[in-house]
Amino acid sequence: MSRRHRCCACSFCVFYNIVLCFLLSLLIFWLIFLPKEPKLLVTNASLTQFDFFTTNNTLFYNLALNITIRNPNRRVGIYYNRIEAIANYRKNRFAMVTLTSTPFYQGHKNTTTLQQVLVEGQQVVVFGEHDISKFNSETAAGFYSIDVQLAVKVRVRFGKFKTDYYTPSRNINCKLKVPLSLKQTSADGFETTKCGNVNIFSDPDSAG
Ligand SMILES: *[C@@H]1O[C@H](CO)[C@@H](O)[C@H](O)[C@H]1NC(C)=O
Ligand SMILES: *[C@@H]1O[C@H](CO)[C@@H](O)[C@H](O)[C@H]1NC(C)=O
């Protein structure tokens, strides 16, 4: 082999070792911390108002939510800088509120209860015929199918190491059946609902 070729082979070897080392340390890091996604539950939800006026396409809403967040990890802590709730009815976004007045840290195996969250106001929405007939049948039943998405901005602590703040690329999704509280009896109240699509560790895509 010429000198030049040997050198190339050698630098390839060095490169290969660096990659191998990197992958191995990533694996060890993962095995030590084994991060599990936090568990989010909506423990109660009720509507005191959910009125739609066809004359001006305006939805008046007053939604109360109780949310708990549990960090199931033993060695991983999570800083919540911001949590935003986006409420949708029939894929129409009607409200967006910030739930975190102050950022908080959630230590190992800890559960945080967000103070009862109020989402209230009015919003012009575009409902098609199907949406209106669904709205009417749900009004008759006394329950509304409301999707609440939670957009979080977090930073994660692994032992002494902290990541920067980031926003997972997909929102957490809570598919709720919310009773209209005027019609609510103890028999058909709200059932605790687990939120899905939690991707704090598996999809930390966008920076910010
Ligand atoms: C949920 O909230 C409604 C309205 O505030 C209340 O009437 C109901 O008792 C609550 N349900 C539970 C399980 O706390
Ligand atoms: C829409 O119509 C309702 C009922 O007529 C009225 O109470 C409300 O003020 C109207 N909203 C707007 C934004 O004009």
Ligand SMILES: *[C@@H]1O[C@H](CO)[C@@H](O)[C@H](O)[C@H]1NC(C)=O
């Ligand atoms: C959970 O967090 C709260 C507030 O930061 C703290 O007072 C409490 O001791 C923590 N509990 C556990 C089990 O770490």
Ligand SMILES: *[C@@H]1O[C@H](CO)[C@@H](O)[C@H](O)[C@H]1NC(C)=O
């Ligand atoms: C919801 O939050 C309110 C106010 O903080 C509290 O009184 C109520 O007991 C909570 N309900 C549940 C089911 O956690």
